[in-house]
Amino acid sequence: MQAIVMTETGGPDVLVAREVGEPRPGAGQVVIRAEAVPVLYPETKIRAGTFPAPAPLPEVFGFQAAGTVIDIGAGVDRGLLGARVVASTSGFGSYAELVAADADSVTVIPAELTIEHAAAIQMPGSVALTLMRTAAVAAGDTVLVEAAATGVGSCLTQLCAAAGVRVIGTAGGEQKARLARDNGAHEVLDHTAPDWADRLTDLLADGTVDVVFDSIGGDSLTPLLDLITPLRGRILSYGWLAGAPAQLGATDLILRGLTLTGCAGTAWLGEVARQQSAALTATAQGLLTPAIDSILPLADAARAHRMLEDRMAFGTVLLRP
Incomplete structure (x- = not known):
């Protein structure tokens, strides 16, 4: 073969x-x-x-x-x-x-799904469902989805929009920004622009972000720390698109009352595996679109x-x- x-x-x-x-x-x-x-x-x-x-x-x-x-x-x-x-x-x-x-x-695979759609959605869908459960996203939250046009980012954007939260996405370039909007993002920032954190400040006005889904890593979170809700802000770090995990220290989090969950390792992958069937079911029900x-x-x-x-x-x- x-x-x-x-x-x-x-x-x-x-x-x-x-x-x-x-x-x-x-x-x-x-x-x-x-x-x-x-x-x-x-x-x-x-x-x-x-x-x-x-x-x-x-x-x-x-x-x-x-x-x-x-x-x-x-x-x-x-x-x-x-x-x-x-x-x-x-x-x-x-x-x-x-x-x-x-x-x-x-x-x-549910009868309603093609094999191609099932293959495309299972990994990003099961990761996104696990991230949502871990973050305990609730209606009324403001959520930042980094790289909202990627596989997992697209699924997160769809799930957050369906949950009744304000979704701010990031994407690299207008074509990917359009995809993020199509998936339900209310506002989209170009994370390749050097001033994108300043633009986030303007979007929030006097508000803050309750949940950050971090797929970029590196130093992308550093300019965002004071924009995350004190005492209950949650950062879930699951990707290294910048080539390295989030570069934060304990002091960065403690002084602001923030939590960071590292979404990796054997226990995390076990949680993702348990969501595989749910990802296909959610797609068959129209909650996720591959x-x-x-x-x-x-x-x-x-x-x-x-x-x-x-x-x-x-x-x-x-x-x-």
């Missing part, structure tokens, strides 16, 4: 199309015929060597795929045969025509990674084996 092998860490060209053996399901596993493989931003960091690779190289790359279950291992419910599912691998293996995954990692930028042949995996790294994608990029 055709697959994309990560030969070593480095640029997108380390993702190479090769013929490899077909996987067999072990006990407790399924094999799916992949029809849509989402290209996830954290995968670009693993490929580049910023995050550690979860398996020795070379290896078939990829963390998620959506398709149809065609084989099952011992101990797996036979009712899964023929089911349309989104599957998560234990490390590598999803950039391929056939994908083996643990049965307890698969989520059955945005698909493009569907590329599996062999174009390197091109897909370049699109994400160059911030050229306006929605999820899917690979089709």
Whole structure:
């Protein structure tokens, strides 16, 4: 079968199309015929060597795929045969025509959803739902969603708007700002502008931000600290688009009575996994709308990674084996 092998860490060209053996399901596993493989931003960091690779190289790359279950291992419910599912691998293996995954990692796709929409929404939707629960967003809050046109940012914007909160989004450039507005942001600031924090001050007038969803990291939060509600302001840091996590010290938070929750690690990922089915259900109910930028042949995996790294994608990029 055709697959994309990560030969070593480095640029997108380390993702190479090769013929490899077909996987067999072990006990407790399924094999799916992949029809849509989402290209996830954290995968670009693993490929580049910023995050550690979860398996020795070379290896078939990829963390998620959506398709149809065609084989099952011992101990797996036979009712899964023929089911349309989104599957998560234990490390590598999803950039391929056939994908083996643990049965307890698969989520059955509601009949109302296409496989492509399910593949595009499950990761950003489940992260966004977990962020919303953790932040305890309530009607009447003012929320700042950084990078509101990204996958998770778009889902957060939609969920916050539906919850009756004032949503201020940030985006890089007018096209992404338009997407953020389409998703429900009431105001959008260009976070590439050097004075964007000053513009936020003007928007708030005498008000403050109750919740900041931080996906940029770096020093992006520093000019915002005095604009966050004292004593109950919450910062949820879940991304490093700037290349490093939020650069804040305990004193920055203590003197203002703010809390910062780091949204990473094993416990956090467990919470996200528990929201996978809810993300698909929310999409089937119309609460979330997936945005698909493009569907590329599996062999174009390197091109897909370049699109994400160059911030050229306006929605999820899917690979089709």
